[in-house]
Amino acid sequence: MERKRRDIRALSLDELRRFFISHSLPAFKGNQVFEWLWSKGSHDFLEMTNLSKSHRSLLEEHFVINHIAVDQLQRSDDGTIKNAIRLHDGYLVESVLIPTDTRSTACVSSQVGCSLDCHFCATAKLKRMRNLNPDEIYDQVVEIDKQSQLYYNRPLTNIVFMGMGEPLMNYKNTLTAIDRITSADGLGMSPKRITVSTSGITKIIREISDQNPKFKLAVSLHSAIEETRNRLMPFTKTFPLDQLLEALKYWYKKTKSQVTFEVVVWKDINDKQADIDALVSYCKQVPSKVNLIEYNAIGDDQFVQARPEAIAAYTTALENNRISVTVRRSRGKDIDAACGQLANKNNEFTHDHDV
Ligand code: SAH
Numbered sequence: 001m002e003r004k005r006r007d008i009r010a011l012s013l014d015e016l017r018r019f020f021i022s023h024s025l026p027a028f029k030g031n032q033v034f035e036w037l038w039s040k041g042s043h044d045f046l047e048m049t050n051l052s053k054s055h056r057s058l059l060e061e062h063f064v065i066n067h068i069a070v071d072q073l074q075r076s077d078d079g080t081i082k083n084a085i086r087l088h089d090g091y092l093v094e095s096v097l098i099p100t101d102t103r104s105t106a107c108v109s110s111q112v113g114c115s116l117d118c119h120f121c122a123t124a125k126l127k128r129m130r131n132l133n134p135d136e137i138y139d140q141v142v143e144i145d146k147q148s149q150l151y152y153n154r155p156l157t158n159i160v161f162m163g164m165g166e167p168l169m170n171y172k173n174t175l176t177a178i179d180r181i182t183s184a185d186g187l188g189m190s191p192k193r194i195t196v197s198t199s200g201i202t203k204i205i206r207e208i209s210d211q212n213p214k215f216k217l218a219v220s221l222h223s224a225i226e227e228t229r230n231r232l233m234p235f236t237k238t239f240p241l242d243q244l245l246e247a248l249k250y251w252y253k254k255t256k257s258q259v260t261f262e263v264v265v266w267k268d269i270n271d272k273q274a275d276i277d278a279l280v281s282y283c284k285q286v287p288s289k290v291n292l293i294e295y296n297a298i299g300d301d302q303f304v305q306a307r308p309e310a311i312a313a314y315t316t317a318l319e320n321n322r323i324s325v326t327v328r329r330s331r332g333k334d335i336d337a338a339c340g341q342l343a344n345k346n347n348e349f350t351h352d353h354d355v
Helices: 013-022 026-036 055-063 134-152 166-181 202-209 225-230 234-238 241-255 273-283 310-319
Strands: 069-075 081-086 093-101 106-108 158-161 194-198 216-220 259-264 288-293 325-328
Touching: 013 026, 026 106, 081 134, 093 134, 093 310, 106 134, 134 166, 166 194, 166 202, 202 241, 216 241, 225 234, 259 273, 273 288, 273 310, 288 310, 310 325
Parallel strands: 106 158, 158 194, 194 216, 216 259, 259 288, 288 325
Antiparallel strands: 069 081, 081 093, 093 106
16 A cells, blocks of 8 residues: 655655655765755656656655645736746745845745735735745745746745735744755745735744744734734734733744834725824834835725825824835736735635635
8 A cells, every 4th residue: 555655845854854864875875965955946756866766756646745836927017027836746836036126026925825914915815725835935936036037036025924825824934944045955045135024913922933034024914002002903803902012022032133114004994193192102112113004995895095195194104203104006906816815816726605
């Protein structure tokens, strides 16, 4: 009877070395395989030419190499590229390449669908089907890097975990993927160029603060008024703003890395002076800066982008209080590749209900 073969990329370097030892073979073979799998991105044991034929067969007998495949690629008028990525078990996630004059940013997914319920986000309307494995997160980065080289003649400069899913609800796999992305025997990217965006899972923010995190942290705040935030993101009732603040202070204490607050300003929801005042006083309590993100419509009439005057009022108030603020324009809107629009629109596979 054929045994179920494991995905070899679920093994750590140590486990790979031990696999060879358990077959009375030298441990360094494990290092060679690890390099093929991660630095060289090999998807086939046959390619591992510094291993003998019998060693390759041994691997083949015990393991498979699961990998992702680009199912569909769409290019926006502004150069943004959206990929529908097919996972080995058929699920789809989306990954985006966002080029600017000086940067190439990969926006990657961490889960199939999402378990949170942010009313303004299209991904939230999809059921969370499963977490992505470290290799599935890593492979998205490798794929987007290839596309950056192919279409824009330069390697990736930045990675943001702002695709589908909540990275901190899959933090172990996210951290393992980031380890590989930053390590010399992986992609060797600088942690300064990696941003994990969370809706604010306080317990996990504390936990990762203790684990020498190799990334910057962004928090989808949207409102510093409890009631408003709860209305926009009902699950945040479990993570009140004061607890979030304490967790972020702890993050800063451990990492000395400033937090970025992401805020979308909507008409009649959070565009009043009281909203601005609350944000300013929240930001003052922890080293932080603010990104004001443009709203990307997802077909729900209750959400309308605030008028430019409201954005200007936010900017002025923050700057007057020496809080650095950037207004972020959307990219890739025409192909639904912008923040909050990732919902496998062209495919019904993960749809819970229509978006
Ligand atoms: N779950 C994580 C990462 C995915 S969302 C998080 O919540 O941070 C990435 C960013 O897009 C978040 O800041 C989120 O609040 C924002 N976003 C979601 N829907 C949006 C929309 N329709 N328009 C603009 N930004 C949106």
